[in-house]
Amino acid sequence: MHTLDDLRAGRLAGITRLDLSQGLTAFPDEIYTLADSLEVLNLTDNALSELPDDLHRLTRLKVLFCSNNRFGQLPLGIGSCPALETVAFRGNQITQVDARAFPATLRSLVLTDNRLEQLPEGLGDCAQLQKLMLAGNRLSALPADLASCQRLELLRIACNRLTALPDWLLTLPRLAWLAYADNPLRKGYAAPSVDNHCPVLHWADVCLDEQLGSGASGVIYRAHLQGRQTPLAVKIYKGAITSDGSPLAEMDACIAAGAHPQLVRVAGRIDDHPQHLPALVMEMIDSHWLNLAGPPSLDGCTRDSYPASRRLTLPALRRLAAGIASVCAHLHARGLSHGDLYAHNILFDEDGQCLLGDFGAASFHPHDDGLAAKALERLEVRAFGILVEELLGCCDQDDQGLRELSRACQQADVLARPGFAEVVAHGSLQEPSRPTP
Incomplete structure (x- = not known):
């Protein structure tokens, strides 16, 4: 992580990536001193609500990260950046997006976990768009001109208010990775009942050992059941929206997937966690994988x-x-x-x-x-x-x-x-x- 002091003292001259997280409430003009070299600008985890309209002065900028700030709209200055390909504004309070904020060179747009109720027509003009992440908003429809994004490959629209998947979405020629869980779609798109084929285990019978890992959807621990030494893995799910969707939807899918040689076996689910967190118990994966x-x-x-x-x-x-x-x-x-x-x-x-x-x-x-x-x-x-x-x-x-x-x-x-x-x-x-x- 860099500092404003280093930037102002000229110690960062010529760098291609700048990471600033210091509770910023305003865009530091000193960033423009890096215009000849800067390609990645990471302003995540600050308190920003605006970016300057002349952001195009950063002529080499390819990637802009502004997640976990206080933006209420996507800044218009982004749209004039001549080389900008990746734009990420996850976890803000964005309610409004103007099509003028879309750079012509856009390949990846991340607006996960905001307050968007609609997106403007204009995304269809982004001919290079490959990745669009919109999970955790309030969208009831997708802009029709998104059908023109023939290069779109990854789309995340889980945890919105969509009542149907548009017909054109199912015909996009390059779409390969699609997530749409937790939308009020018509019958047939809901998770089936899993009560009858997943054993229920009690929290008091689970002995947690060391933490094995932590991700956006939850924390995984090595564990075993009382009176047994067979190692197991316990995943305790968080409630927050991930880039893909809801951790609870992930848990339902793991259970509904059933048994197969190429799946990790689910040993049971836990419904009585002391903090009322959902959890799954799975077989331990051998270290040779x-x-x-x-x-x-x-x-x-x-x-x-x-x-x-x-x-x-x-x-x-x-x-x-x-x-x-x-x-x-x-x-x-x-x-x-x-x-x-x-x-x-x-x-x-x-x-x-x-x-x-x-x-x-x-x-x-x-x-x-x-x-x-x-x-x-x-x-x-x-x-x-x-x-x-x-x-x-x-x-x-x-x-x-x-x-x-x-x-x-x-x-x-x-x-x-x-x-x-x-x-x-x-x-x-x-x-x-x-x-x-």
Whole structure:
């Protein structure tokens, strides 16, 4: 983290990223002294409510973070920035957005957890828009011209007031990651009752050990049950809105997902936490599992970051892809979209065994053979096709069958893509048969 003193003393000359969090109530004019170099400006966690209209003086600025401030509207000065691609104003009090605040070069817009009741027409003019995050607002509709954003790949609209998903949304040619839980959508989109197939465990029977991790939706602890030494994991959910949606919706999805070899087993849920927090008890994941990739970088926007050392054999790749296709077929047969089918949400081992995790963006869809169910499944099929393409880039051996499958899953015509049952049966995912001795 940088300081205003360093900025004013000229000690930050030439830097490309500036991080300032000092309770700022006004934009420091000294930032303009970095105009020739500054590409990332992070003003998160301050008390700002305005930005200057001449923000375009930062001619090299690509990324602007202004989350957790006091903005009531999206500043108009943003729209005139000539190189700005990523704009994030999460956790403010924004009620108003003017289309003039959208820079022409916009690729990623984050307005999560604000007070928006509507968005203006004008987003459709942002031809480069790939990522749009609107969870935790008060939207009852999406602007119709968003249908013109043909490059849109990731959309988060959970926890709003939408009563229907617009038809055009289900035909966007590149949309692959969609979260829409906790909207008052018509029957068929609600979480099913999970009371009958998830054991209820009592808090008094759970012994917490050390904390294993903490994320936007909750905290995970190593644990065990009274009188048993088998290690378990307990996730205690928070109530706050995440970038994907509601932690409670995530919990419902984890339970509704049921049992599958590529899912972490849910041992039960806890309803009597002393602070009335919801919690899940899950089997402990063995330490040999590895994260397949890291989340997208700022430049990658909607594409995962793979370590340079990540290499897969073709048999392992085929086994991994087959496992993910199988679990996705299982989920969609239950009327459940994962919503975040990414390598960074997959654990794997060198043999290609895998586990799919993180249901924070999961959403329920009609459990039928209707048009909406088919389209929503095939949006996720595109995410699978992208995953296969990326994994082939980590493999020392090419495979034409897998490339053809990846292309079929990513074709622009949504309904022309195969469903996951067809993907599972595709010849490129089958293990070669061994000759009979």
